[in-house]
Amino acid sequence: MQLSLSAYLGLSAILFTIGVAGVLLRRNAIVVFMCIELMLNSVNLSLIAFSSYRGDITGQVLVFFVMAVAAAEAAVGLAIVIALFRNKQTVNIDEVNILKW
Amino acid sequence: MVILQRNPVMSAISLIGNFFCLALLYLLLKAQVLAVLQIVVYTGAIMVLVIFVIMLLNLGDETKLTEKFDVRKIAGVVLATGFLLEMLYLFATGDADVPQSANAQEIGTIEAMGSAIFSRFLLPFEVTSLLLLAAIVGAVVLAKKRT
Numbered sequence: 001m002q003l004s005l006s007a008y009l010g011l012s013a014i015l016f017t018i019g020v021a022g023v024l025l026r027r028n029a030i031v032v033f034m035c036i037e038l039m040l041n042s043v044n045l046s047l048i049a050f051s052s053y054r055g056d057i058t059g060q061v062l063v064f065f066v067m068a069v070a071a072a073e074a075a076v077g078l079a080i081v082i083a084l085f086r087n088k089q090t091v092n093i094d095e096v097n098i099l100k101w
Numbered sequence: 102m103v104i105l106q107r108n109p110v111m112s113a114i115s116l117i118g119n120f121f122c123l124a125l126l127y128l129l130l131k132a133q134v135l136a137v138l139q140i141v142v143y144t145g146a147i148m149v150l151v152i153f154v155i156m157l158l159n160l161g162d163e164t165k166l167t168e169k170f171d172v173r174k175i176a177g178v179v180l181a182t183g184f185l186l187e188m189l190y191l192f193a194t195g196d197a198d199v200p201q202s203a204n205a206q207e208i209g210t211i212e213a214m215g216s217a218i219f220s221r222f223l224l225p226f227e228v229t230s231l232l233l234l235a236a237i238v239g240a241v242v243l244a245k246k247r248t
Contacts, residue, residue, distance in 0.1 A: 006192050006193070008126070008130070009192045010189060010192055011126075013185060013188035013189055013192065014185065015119075016184075016188070017181050017182075017184055017185035017188070020180070020181045020184060021177060021178065021181035024173075024174075024176075024177030024178075024180065024181060025174055025177050025178070028109055030109050030113075030151060030154060030155055030158075031109055031112055033151065034112060034113060034116050034151060037116065037143070037147065038116065038119070041119075041120065041123055041139075041143070044123075044135075044139075045123060045126060045127075048127055048130050048132045048135060049130055051130075051132070052130040052131055052132060057213055057214065057217045058217075060132055060134070060135055060214060061214065061217050061218055061221075061222050063132075063135055064135070064138070064214070064218065065222075065225060065226075065229055067135075067138055067139070067142050067143075068229045068232070068233060069229075069232065070142075070143075070147065071142055071146060071147060071233070071236075072232055072233050072235075072236030073236070074146075074147040074150055074151070075150065075236050075237065075239075075240040076236050076239050076240050076243065078150055078151065078154045078240070078244075079239070079240040079241075079242075079243035079244040080243055081154060081158075082154060082157070082158070082243070082244045083243050083244060085158050086246075091158060
C-alpha cells in the first residue's frame, strides 16, 4: 500500500491546524496542553514521512528527540497547571493574568 | 474531536485514539521503532499523566464554550483556516511526489536507529538525558506543596 508524500504532508497540515485552532479557541489549560501535543505529533508525522521517502534516518532520530522533549514538556507543564490550580483554583487561562502588570 | 469536546476527559480520549492512528501511519511508513515509541510514550506516559491531572483537579464541563462567540474566537478560526489553506497550497503546488525510498524498510528498524543514535547523534542523546533530568527536578519542585 503506497500513499503519496503529499497525502502525509496534507494530513500533517490538517492535524497541525487542529492543534492551532485548539490553542486559539479553548480556554482550558489542559486542553491547550493536549493541542500542543497534537501539533508536536503532526510535525513528527511529516518528519517520518520525509525520512521514509528520502531514505534518510536523520528524520526518525529527530522524531525520537522530539518525543523526549514532549515528555519533559508534559511533566513540567502539568506540574505548572497543578501549582496554578492550587494557587488560583482555576485552569481557565483567561483568569491567569498574574504576569501582567 | 479533541477541541470540540466540552469535557476534557473526552478530548483526552479522542487524543489517545488519534495517537493510535498516528502510530498505524508510522507503521505504514515503515518506522516500526517510532510506532512502538509513539504508543508507549504518548498514550502510555503522557496521556496517563494528563488524565491523572484532570482527575486530580476534578474539572467539570466548560459550559460557556458554545455561547461565547467573541471577536477573538472568530479571529482564531480565521487564522487557523488561513494557515491550513496556506500549507495545503504549498503542498499542492510543490512537486513533492517522490516514490518511497527503497531502503525505507531497513532504516526504520531498531538496529539502524540505535546505531545512528549512538554514533552520529551521541551528543544530542546525552543532552536529552540532561533535559529529562532537569524536567524531573523541575516538575517535582513545581508540584511540591509550599511549606
